[in-house]
Amino acid sequence: MPTRADRQLSAIKLGQDCAVLGARVRTIHHITGLNPRDVQRLFFNDPQAIPRGRPPNSLEWYHGANLIARAEASIFIAIYHRLRNTGFSAGESMISAYRGYQAICQGPHRISFDRAFDLASHTDGIWLTPTPVFDILSCPVCSSRFMTAIGTLAPASDECPFCKLIQRYDTDPRLQASFPRHAA
Ligand SMILES: [Zn+2]
Structure with a gap:
């Protein structure tokens, strides 16, 4: 003990x-x-x-967030969930998933640690709320795992930020800078 x-x-x-x-x-x-x-x-x-100001609120944020931010949020949350399912505590999963996210995505990072915490709370139903508002789906087209609001009715591939990212990749220098070709 x-x-x-x-x-x-x-x-x-x-x-x-x-x-x-x-x-x-x-x-x-x-x-x-x-x-x-x-x-x-x-x-x-x-x-x-000491960081001040209003803490992130992810429900409004996710729907207005641009493609890169949504892809980064999905990368963080997919790692977080894999760790949780392997039996790590929520706190340990937060730390390791955030470090993993920073290692995978090229800076500047769109997802702050506080944002990541808010996303994990609202997906896992812990810390800030007992009720999850986000879910993690597997895309039927590219098989990436991505975050979506619970109850979304659109077919999964329409919602998948990674499919959109792949479609726009060759014509969008911002995407190429954020996700260098080997990572994409
Ligand atoms: Zn996809």
């Missing part, structure tokens, strides 16, 4: 990993269970440097 000290230490280690990836206080609080005052004291030496 892990002792209280073990649990506290792993929460602090997890919080540290989140802070390095740019998480705000609220995000670290949800992921680690540490209270917000402790999060601030432990990980933010400079109170001026």
Whole structure:
């Protein structure tokens, strides 16, 4: 049985990993269970440097997001879910999936750690909400896994950001810069 000290230490280690990836206080609080005052004291030496402002809200965001952002969100969430299904905790999956996403996608990254946290919460039904609003589908055409709002009625391939990306790739320099040919 892990002792209280073990649990506290792993929460602090997890919080540290989140802070390095740019998480705000609220995000670290949800992921680690540490209270917000402790999060601030432990990980933010400079109170001026604490990220402020409205946290991301992904439901509105996803529908207005451009193709690259939707593809990047899907890449993150597909890795996150694979890890969750392999038995990793939600917190560990967040950290590893975010690092994996950063390794796969060329910067500048459109998905901040706080955004990724919000997407994972709303897909998994944890942390911010018990009710998932996003689902992960497999595209029948390109077999990529991608994120979609639950209850979407359009055929899956119409919604797939990767099919659109492949169609536009040769004529869109922005896509070529974000997804170099070997990765695409
Ligand atoms: Zn597709």
